[in-house]
Amino acid sequence: MPKLTIDGIEIEVEAGTSILQAAEQLGIEIPRFCYHDRLSVPANCRMCLVELEGAPKPVASCAMACGDNMVVKTSSERVKKARSGVMEFLLINHPLDCPICDQGGECDLQDQAYAYGGDGSRYEEAKRAVSGKDISPVIKTFMTRCINCTRCVRFVEEIAGVPVLGQMNRGEDAKIDTFVGRMVESELSGNLVDVCPVGALTSKPYNYKARPWELKKVETIDVMDGLGCNIRVDVRGNEVMRVLPRLHEEINEEWIDDKTRYSYDGLKKNRLDRPYVRDVSSGKLRESSWEEALSVVAGKLKEADKSKIGAMAGNLCDVEAMMALKDFMVSIGCNNIDCRVDGMNILPENRGDYLFNAGIAGIEEADAILLVGTNPRKDAAILNARIRKHWLNKNVPIALIGEYAELNYDYEYLGDNPADLKSFKGARTGFAKIFKDAKNPMLILGSDALTRSDAAAIYGLAREIAGEGFNVLHKVASRVGGLDIGFLPQKDGMNAIDMFEASVSGALDVLYLFGVDEVNLDLMVGRNTFVIYQGHHGDHGAMRADVVLPGVAYTEKEAIYVNTEGRSQLSRKAVCALGDAKEDWKIIRALSEKYGRKLPYDNILQLRERIFADYPFLAEFDVKPDAKMSKIIKNYGEIDKNQKFYSLTPDFYMTNPICRSSKVMAECSNRFVKSKEEIETKISGAAE
Amino acid sequence: MKKHYDLHADYQPTDFSFIDKKKVKEIISRYPKGKQQSAVMPLLDFAQRQVAEENKKAGSPYGGWIPRAAMDKIAEILDMPEVKVYEVASFYSMYNLEPVGKYLVQFCGTTPCHLCGAQDVIKAAENYLGISLGETTVDGIFTLMEVECLGACVNAPMVQINDDYYEDLTPEIMIQILDDLKAGKKVSIGSQTGRRCSMSACGPTTLSEQAKKCGVV
Numbered sequence: 001m002p003k004l005t006i007d008g009i010e011i012e013v014e015a016g017t018s019i020l021q022a023a024e025q026l027g028i029e030i031p032r033f034c035y036h037d038r039l040s041v042p043a044n045c046r047m048c049l050v051e052l053e054g055a056p057k058p059v060a061s062c063a064m065a066c067g068d069n070m071v072v073k074t075s076s077e078r079v080k081k082a083r084s085g086v087m088e089f090l091l092i093n094h095p096l097d098c099p100i101c102d103q104g105g106e107c108d109l110q111d112q113a114y115a116y117g118g119d120g121s122r123y124e125e126a127k128r129a130v131s132g133k134d135i136s137p138v139i140k141t142f143m144t145r146c147i148n149c150t151r152c153v154r155f156v157e158e159i160a161g162v163p164v165l166g167q168m169n170r171g172e173d174a175k176i177d178t179f180v181g182r183m184v185e186s187e188l189s190g191n192l193v194d195v196c197p198v199g200a201l202t203s204k205p206y207n208y209k210a211r212p213w214e215l216k217k218v219e220t221i222d223v224m225d226g227l228g229c230n231i232r233v234d235v236r237g238n239e240v241m242r243v244l245p246r247l248h249e250e251i252n253e254e255w256i257d258d259k260t261r262y263s264y265d266g267l268k269k270n271r272l273d274r275p276y277v278r279d280v281s282s283g284k285l286r287e288s289s290w291e292e293a294l295s296v297v298a299g300k301l302k303e304a305d306k307s308k309i310g311a312m313a314g315n316l317c318d319v320e321a322m323m324a325l326k327d328f329m330v331s332i333g334c335n336n337i338d339c340r341v342d343g344m345n346i347l348p349e350n351r352g353d354y355l356f357n358a359g360i361a362g363i364e365e366a367d368a369i370l371l372v373g374t375n376p377r378k379d380a381a382i383l384n385a386r387i388r389k390h391w392l393n394k395n396v397p398i399a400l401i402g403e404y405a406e407l408n409y410d411y412e413y414l415g416d417n418p419a420d421l422k423s424f425k426g427a428r429t430g431f432a433k434i435f436k437d438a439k440n441p442m443l444i445l446g447s448d449a450l451t452r453s454d455a456a457a458i459y460g461l462a463r464e465i466a467g468e469g470f471n472v473l474h475k476v477a478s479r480v481g482g483l484d485i486g487f488l489p490q491k492d493g494m495n496a497i498d499m500f501e502a503s504v505s506g507a508l509d510v511l512y513l514f515g516v517d518e519v520n521l522d523l524m525v526g527r528n529t530f531v532i533y534q535g536h537h538g539d540h541g542a543m544r545a546d547v548v549l550p551g552v553a554y555t556e557k558e559a560i561y562v563n564t565e566g567r568s569q570l571s572r573k574a575v576c577a578l579g580d581a582k583e584d585w586k587i588i589r590a591l592s593e594k595y596g597r598k599l600p601y602d603n604i605l606q607l608r609e610r611i612f613a614d615y616p617f618l619a620e621f622d623v624k625p626d627a628k629m630s631k632i633i634k635n636y637g638e639i640d641k642n643q644k645f646y647s648l649t650p651d652f653y654m655t656n657p658i659c660r661s662s663k664v665m666a667e668c669s670n671r672f673v674k675s676k677e678e679i680e681t682k683i684s685g686a687a688e
Numbered sequence: 689m690k691k692h693y694d695l696h697a698d699y700q701p702t703d704f705s706f707i708d709k710k711k712v713k714e715i716i717s718r719y720p721k722g723k724q725q726s727a728v729m730p731l732l733d734f735a736q737r738q739v740a741e742e743n744k745k746a747g748s749p750y751g752g753w754i755p756r757a758a759m760d761k762i763a764e765i766l767d768m769p770e771v772k773v774y775e776v777a778s779f780y781s782m783y784n785l786e787p788v789g790k791y792l793v794q795f796c797g798t799t800p801c802h803l804c805g806a807q808d809v810i811k812a813a814e815n816y817l818g819i820s821l822g823e824t825t826v827d828g829i830f831t832l833m834e835v836e837c838l839g840a841c842v843n844a845p846m847v848q849i850n851d852d853y854y855e856d857l858t859p860e861i862m863i864q865i866l867d868d869l870k871a872g873k874k875v876s877i878g879s880q881t882g883r884r885c886s887m888s889a890c891g892p893t894t895l896s897e898q899a900k901k902c903g904v905v
Contacts, residue, residue, distance in 0.1 A: 163769035168778045169691055179771035180695045180756065 004070035019061035019072055020048050028074055031083065031112045033090075033197045034149040035062035038253065039158055045090070045149050047112065049082045050074045058082045080116070087117035090147050093128040093172075094198070101145065103199030105212040109147065130175045135165075136189045137667045138204050138262050146200040148174050155195045159255065160186040161388050161408025176200075185672055186408075187381040187652055190261040194245065194254070205262055205664050206242045210234075218574035219246055221561050222260045223316050223477035223554040224656065225380050226447075227360065228563030229256050233264075233555055233574040240264045240555055240575060250361040250624065251563070257381035258668060259652065259659055264555075266662030270538045272550035273579025285548065290580065290590070297547050298594040300530050301332060304509040310336040310499035313487055314515030314535070315476035315656055318559030318571070319618065321551075321584035322478070322487045323611050324599060325514055328588055331597045335493030336508075339482025341516050342648055343497050344447060345455030347488065351617070352629030354483055355566040356471045358442055359624045364390045366442035366469070368435045369398045372421060372462055373645040374446025375405035378652045379475045380564070384408070399431040402446065402645040418454065418639040421461050441469040447479065448648050453640060460636025463629075470629065474564040475649065476656075477554075478515075481562035485615055500524040514584070515551070517541045517657045518648075534587060537657035549591075550581035553658065557583050558604070560611075560618060566625045568618045691778060692822060693785035695756045704757035707738060712765065724766055728776055731762045732783050743790075749828030751792055751850070753784035781835050789824045789831035791869055794848040798837035805858070806845040810834065812859030816866060829870060842886035843879055852877040856889075 003012045006023050013022045018041070020030050033045035043063035050061045053071035058079060061072070073079060091113060098104045130143035150167055153176065157163040164182045168175055178184070184192065193203045215234040222229040222243075230246035243264050245256040275293035276285040288296075301309060311329045313322045322339065329337050348354040358366065363386045376384035384407070390396050391409040398411040401420050412431050414420050424432050435441050443466035449458050450472070463470055474480055482488075489495050494502060500519070502508040503526040511525060515535040521544040525531060533545035536553040554561075555574040562568045577583065582590075585607055592599040601607040612619040649655045653669040694700075706712045715734065719726045732754055740752025759777055763770040777783045784792070795801075795810050810821070813832060817825050824831040840846045843855030847862070854865055856879045868875045883889055884904060892899040 157769070164771055166769075166771035166775040168775060170779045173691065179769070179774055 002066045002068045002070070004066050004068070004072060006072045007074055013066050015065075017066050019050060019052075019059075019064050019066055019070070022066050023050075023061065023072070023074055030061055030074055031116050032062060033108060033112075033147060034151060036151050036154075036195065039151060039154040039195075042150055042154070045147065046086045047083065047090070047116075049079060049086065051076050051079050083116045084118050087113055088122070091117065091121065092123050093144075094147060095127060095144050097145070100208075101142070101199040102140075102202040102207060103145075103196075107199060108197035128172055133178065134181075134183070135178055136184045136192075136204075137671050138190055138258055138664060139184070139192055140202050140204040140207050142200055142202070143175060144200075145198050146176055147198055148176065149197060150176070151195045151197065152176060152192050152201060155192060156184055156186065156189075158392065159191070159385060159389070160184070160188045162186045183671065187257045187259070187377065188255055188385060190258045191245070191255050203242065203262075205265060210236050210241045215241055216574075218555075218572050220555065220574060221569045221571040222256065223561060223571075224257070224259045224263060224659065225382075226474035226476055226479065226564040227251060227380050227382055228477065228561055228567065228569050229260055229382055230569075231256060231260060235574050238575045240267055250359065251565075251567075252382045253386075255382055255385060259381075259655070259665065262664045262668070263659040263662045265664055266537075266658040266660070267553055267555060269663075270657075270661040271553075271578050271581075272536055272538055272542060272548055273581055274550060275580065276542075276545075276548035278546040285542075285545070290582075293547050293549060294591055294594045297532050297549070297591060298596075300510050300532070300547075301595060304530075306333040307335070308502075308507065308509040309334040309512070310338075310494060310503070310508055310510070311512035312337070312341050312496055312499065312514065312516050313339040313478060313482055314341055314513070314541070315478050315518060316554060316658070317478040317482070317515050318554075318557065318561055318584065319481040319485060319568070319611065320559050320604060320607050321514065321588060322482055323485050324585040324588040324592075324601075324607060325512070326485065326487050327599055327610075328592045328595075328597065329512075330490060331592070331599070332595065335490040336499055337487055337493065338489055338496040338499065339478065339487035341496050341519055342447070342476075343451040344479075345452065345497075346450050346459050348483065349630040351484065351566055351625065351627035352470075354472050354474075355480065355625070355627050356444075356473055356564040357627060357629070358469065358471050359565050360386055363387055363442065364393075366390065366396060366438075366440050367394075368431075368438035368441045369396060370424075370431075370435055370441070370443045370465070371398070371400040371402060371411070372443060372445045373402040373449025373458070374444060374473050375403060375407070375647060376444065376473065377405060377407055378647065378649065379446060379448075379473055381652070383473065397431060397434050399435070402449070403647050416644045417641060418452075418458055418461075418643070418645065419641045421458065421465075422639055425461060425465050435465075441466065442471060443469055444471050444473050446647075447472060447474045447476075449645060451648065452643060452645075454637065454643070457637045457639040460633060461639070463632045468629075472564070477561050477563075480564060480566060481560065481568075481618075484562055484566070484618060485611065503529040513541050513545070515541070518655075534584065535657070536581065537661055539657035539660060541657075549587050550579070551584040551587060552577045552581050556581075560608070562618065566617075566627055567622060568620065569622055691781070691785065693778070695785075697786070699787060701755050701757050704735070704755055704761050706735070706761070708734075716766075725768050725772075728762060728766060728768070728773055729780075731765070732759075732773070732777055735762065736783060749790050750787045751784075751790045751831075753787050781833075787824070787828075790829050791849050792831050792833065793866075794833045794835045794838070795821075796836075796838045796840070796844070796846050796848075797834045800841035801837075801844040801846060804844040808859050809845050809847070809857045809862045813862050813866060816863050830866065840886070843883070855879045856881040856883065 001012050023030050030048045032048045041063050043060040048061045049058035051073040052059045132141045153165045156165045164178045168177045192201045218233045222231045229252040230248040232244045232246045234242045243261050247254050275288050277288040279286045388409045399414050401414045445462045508529050510530045512532045517539040531545045532547045533541040534549040534551050536551050542548050556577050558573045589599050651673050653665040659665040715730045716727045735758040736752040736754050743750050759773045763773045797806050821832050821834050845857050846855040861880045
């Protein structure tokens with residue numbers, strides 16, 4: 001372990017640490033542009049120069065490893081002069097357009113020019129100009145502002161795995177460009193905006209919308225997938241202006257996917273801001289008061305046969321509201337409740353049976369990864385980035401049994417039929433051998449595979465193959481929370497699929513849909529079923545509903561969400577509810593009072609106390625649980641060889657009502673998903 | 689010197705393949721296992737030479753350049769992203785990314801040549817051919833370019849035409865060379881004033897005895 005002195009302070013660091021990192025440990029700031037913690041080190045911006053005793057010239061501290069007895073100075077006159085010289089060079093071709101640049105106020109170049117630069121410019125010649133590029137529907141480019149740090153080039157190559165950016169030409173003509181006009185076709189492309197230290201790559205939807213100092217920053221949790229990525233929602237007035245990632249080493253590091261980052265414009269469209277009741281005579285929804293809507297609902301629930309009432313919770317629901325709905329349904333004697341609206345077909349006993357047990361960070365300890373019935377790039381893009389990172393660092397062997405997927409790492413494709421999973425169990429060669437010999441194998445079972453009719457067999461097989469390395473990857477934010485609090489059929493109650501069938505056959509009178517939109521309700525719900533929809537968007541659910549109770553979206557409430565690892569996290573309220581909309585648990589509480597079975601909690605804290613009393617593990621915020629798995633059941637039935645593995649959400653950008661309402665997501669979907677499908681059909685059509 | 693190229697242009701061929709596959713294999717085998725991507729530079733050069741030869745055979749006036757299809761092909765052979773090949777090709781001035789004349793005239797314009805009158809030589813050639821730097825004559829025979837130091841400073845000013853150096857130039861000699869090349873006459877390479885290699889212009893000033901013994905003078 002080398003020992004060195006930086007600015008007179010002695011420090012011992014691990015071998016391989018750079019001077020820049022060592023200085024950071026001491027809290028000494030060294031300016032930098034090209035250096036980024038999670039990317040490779042090219043040392044091309046020269047901003048991090050320090051003085052090293054014995055070296056003839058200042059050295060780039062980001063690329064210089066610490067050595068024994070080094071004496072480093074980071075603030076000597078010579079260093080200051082070197083840095084201001086580098087800054088002068090960087091600013092030669094950088095336009096002075098800070099007043100109209102979106103990065104203004106949070107720009108590394110601006111801040112560092114202020115701190116380390118000179119007080120004026122000596123440059124009188126013409127500045128270079130570079131044309132902008134169309135690299136993504138979510139990224140606006142101003143390449144004239146580019147300082148050629150190549151962070152974006154390294155990001156797309158190393159993290160996103162789509163190497164389409166490069167630094168072309170040289171000298172004054174050097175510029176960042178894509179290879180012959182290709183797009184950055186990645187779910188992580190939005191991170192380029194954060195990675196860029198200047199205003200060359202900025203967010204297209206946020207373009208010219210706000211200044212960073214006008215924004216209120218709210219640290220909260222994302223609900224677009226099952227990972228619970230940590231985000232910061234920036235708000236002006238009562239409007240969400242943008243979404244940024246927040247550092248969380250165990251979940252999202254410092255990345256978020258484009259759906260998390262750019263679907264926020266969906267929060268401003270198609271919103272339900274007042275209750276609606278379907279008019280009996282005209283058959284149309286009409287605005288109503290809360291009083292009327294709740295009376296209609298309470299009346300319907302009262303007169304219905306309790307065994308003919310069903311309640312379901314959709315994909316974006318928080319734990320508190322689901323708990324309130326469960327308590328209410330149980331108190332009125334209805335046993336038909338279920339949170340597995342996609343038809344997930346297993347009834348787990350212990351938490352370990354349905355969690356991502358190894359944890360997202362645990363992926364980096366795996367020495368063999370088997371993906372079953374999942375495309376992690378679509379189901380959980382950030383988790384996929386973690387797999388890629390591990391593959392890049394350790395070259396971990398990966399295999400997939402499931403629908404063919406275009407993943408950004410090498411993997412062995414073992415087929416798309418459950419029979420392939422069965423034969424994998426018996427195999428002793430190839431990847432099966434690697435997996436069985438692995439010390440830390442990891443099987444990732446996609447939640448879509450558990451919606452099959454033979455889910456029990458798939459689940460049993462996967463458990464047997466995986467042993468301790470069993471992980472379920474949930475795609476939606478509400479599922480683990482729902483399973484945790486037992487939002488499942490009570491004593492002989494019907495599950496989601498049974499409820500839909502009963503409804504079609506006319507055996508279900510009332511259906512309470514809490515945020516259920518991902519189902520084809522025209523087909524799955526019978527004409528005679530009275531549908532109550534509680535949610536925040538006028539999507540599929542509200543279209544079919546007889547009564548609409550307007551709830552709030554994830555940015556508008558403080559609530560608990562449990563991610564696929566079983567980590568419970570608290571989201572924060574960033575903006576107020578729109579119009580007459582109310583927080584979801586309050587709606588259910590009000591309904592219970594109307595019905596005459598008042599729920600015993602008057603505020604959110606009492607409700608949480610009630611939850612924590614029964615499910616104490618949810619009170620441990622931001623802790624990855626060490627959940628117990630139940631024993632493997634041996635006779636789990638037969639697999640269905642005629643049914644290949646499938647994905648329920650083929651379009652990454654269109655998975656919930658918020659992103660379906662988002663213009664930006666629609667554009668991404670058009671550019672990346674639809675146009676691709678068209679090309680593929682054209683090719684296959686031509687081949688025929 | 690700004691490099692011009694247009695990867696969508698009409699003259700870009702849609703397809704490219706190496707004719708001498710054995711040579712390609714040999715080039716790749718020069719590099720240690722796992723470092724095959726290092727072969728990108730000799731392969732780019734090889735592609736450029738192949739295009740030059742094909743053009744010659746076909747009677748086309750144009751010389752060697754690297755079409756986009758060739759870069760794609762090299763990326764495929766070496767299993768690397770296309771953009772990385774493109775980065776290398778656009779960085780070095782010796783790779784031409786658009787068709788150039790049969791004779792690619794690269795003037796050195798760096799300090800020693802500049803001091804010895806390179807600008808006059810360049811001007812003379814420009815005036816004589818009626819094109820500026822970076823352009824190709826209408827008949828496709830000459831392309832003019834200014835490049836950085838080519839390392840023949842002792843014999844400045846100098847020019848590189850295709851693979852050969854022509855040194856100790858004056859505007860008149862330059863025009864003569866262009867004329868002879870166009871007419872298909874043989875032009876002696878190296879110094880145009882008759883000096884040997886980079887010996888002092890007025891004959892050997894030191895070690896003259898040894899020079900005589902070796903038959904240099």
